[in-house]
Amino acid sequence: MGGAVGLTARRRGAATRIVGVGDRSETIEQARRMGAVDDATVDLREGVRDADLVVLAVPVRLIPDAARSVLAACRPQTIVTDLGSSKAGVVAAVEALIAQTKAQAFFVGSHPIAGSEKSGIESAGEVRLEGAACVLTPTPATDNESYRTVDEFWKALGMKTHRLSPEDHDAMLARSSHLPHLLSYALIHAQSGRSLQLAGPGLRDMTRLSGSDVRLWVDIMQQNAGELARVMKEFAAEMQHLAQEVEMLAMAGTPGAESARERLFRYLADAKQRHDEQFAAAPAPSEEPKDENLRSKDTQVVPPPPGG
């Protein structure tokens, strides 16, 4: 994702200079070759020294450590953001760090909702940020001007920004991302050897997410475990209920089967309608960000992505 941010920012001229920071020289070499950075270094201190905005492009479990290193190395007034898929824990940790260390930098949590099941700089070109949503998760401690800067950065990358509290973000993402990931893994476990071998395009799409990085996803699930468990229980109960409806369907010709069929038809039709409204139609004008901060601003100098 860090590579995708660099690529998109360079292509769209969203920053005057982009410096990549990686922990392995091969990673930063590849970032350079791909055109994801103007310059790159394995020296975090050097990489963030002149930055106006630092994007922490590391897995969620490493964000607090990465933030600690950046806060110690960057100049005052530097704005730091991240790409973490769970927010409440991350934002609290980084804000606590800033308070403890009395750092003069600012932090604004971000979550660009894009990405793929693949990770690593190799797949940076496959991630499409333009047109995708990006959630910013300010808290009462967030500096307003920094919020606007980060918001404008994501908009400059062509993203639609949304403002949610870290807790609302996590509750939402439990439904829209963490639950689907878990379903995808569980759906693989539900297959026999043969049913997996004979998979059609439906099963392939439904299990794509199970190709994701395992450690990254255990971390995300752990960070959002409370919300995720709640949503999973809801979903399990729904499946249990639907199984009973389907069981009634089997009693063909009975009034019970007929009314179960009508309820199931309605259930599927409602889902299809919501699906088609969201995905099949052209994006409605109302999907444009309703954010008040639309004024354009000077292009930011943006050095990241630390950690490769």
Add this chain to the structure above:
Amino acid sequence: MGGAVGLTARRRGAATRIVGVGDRSETIEQARRMGAVDDATVDLREGVRDADLVVLAVPVRLIPDAARSVLAACRPQTIVTDLGSSKAGVVAAVEALIAQTKAQAFFVGSHPIAGSEKSGIESAGEVRLEGAACVLTPTPATDNESYRTVDEFWKALGMKTHRLSPEDHDAMLARSSHLPHLLSYALIHAQSGRSLQLAGPGLRDMTRLSGSDVRLWVDIMQQNAGELARVMKEFAAEMQHLAQEVEMLAMAGTPGAESARERLFRYLADAKQRHDEQFAAAPAPSEEPKDENLRSKDTQVVPPPPGG
């Protein structure tokens, strides 16, 4: 799907003449324009009169009726197959029909596991049959020579054929197709307005199947209701169990959380491994059909698809 069969058969020269039968003149006109048929008609009797092989390309609920019409119109020794996603009910119904009417035609159940959430002739070009699996579902009543003919037809379309009893097919498809469809619809219902609006590519892929034709899918679920309900209950119990594991994860720092994390890691890693073996690797030679009937045979004259 009928359109896709016609398109692929013509492109690959799998039949000397393909006649499409549709119930609306617009459908057959479009099939002709797309090059999915050599000729097309709304007159079923005319369409199947000279056929060696008839492919019933209609929704599962209409297969018995379509078979009845075809059996009354085709000459003796005509081979009839279908594309139905559930098989036990369909195959039993058509075999009973042949026995009752003392028809001289042969029936072999087929299920090409391809297709998309879209239906209608418009989307025929989007269905990729080449390389996909096709399950044939013979019974003790199936004529061997007809089985081989149908098997060779699907192979001539580039498909990998598999032989399963109708009941084994349905048990397998409950896992690999009908459960994923239901999960897809249920996942839409699990979304709030906002979580759906902010959907990323993961949720989009996981809910693609909920854009499928509702009536078609209620029918398929009803036809396979017994197996599907069983698999759904299993899945619901698994989700309930996983929810408890995730709940333990939330108690960070406790030994319970640590061991839950290890179990979840193993669960995700096992799924990822199976996923990657199936979908990420190049097709292994062992995926080639192990069918004994590989000898080539004269190209068949193949008039379908009835019903558009």
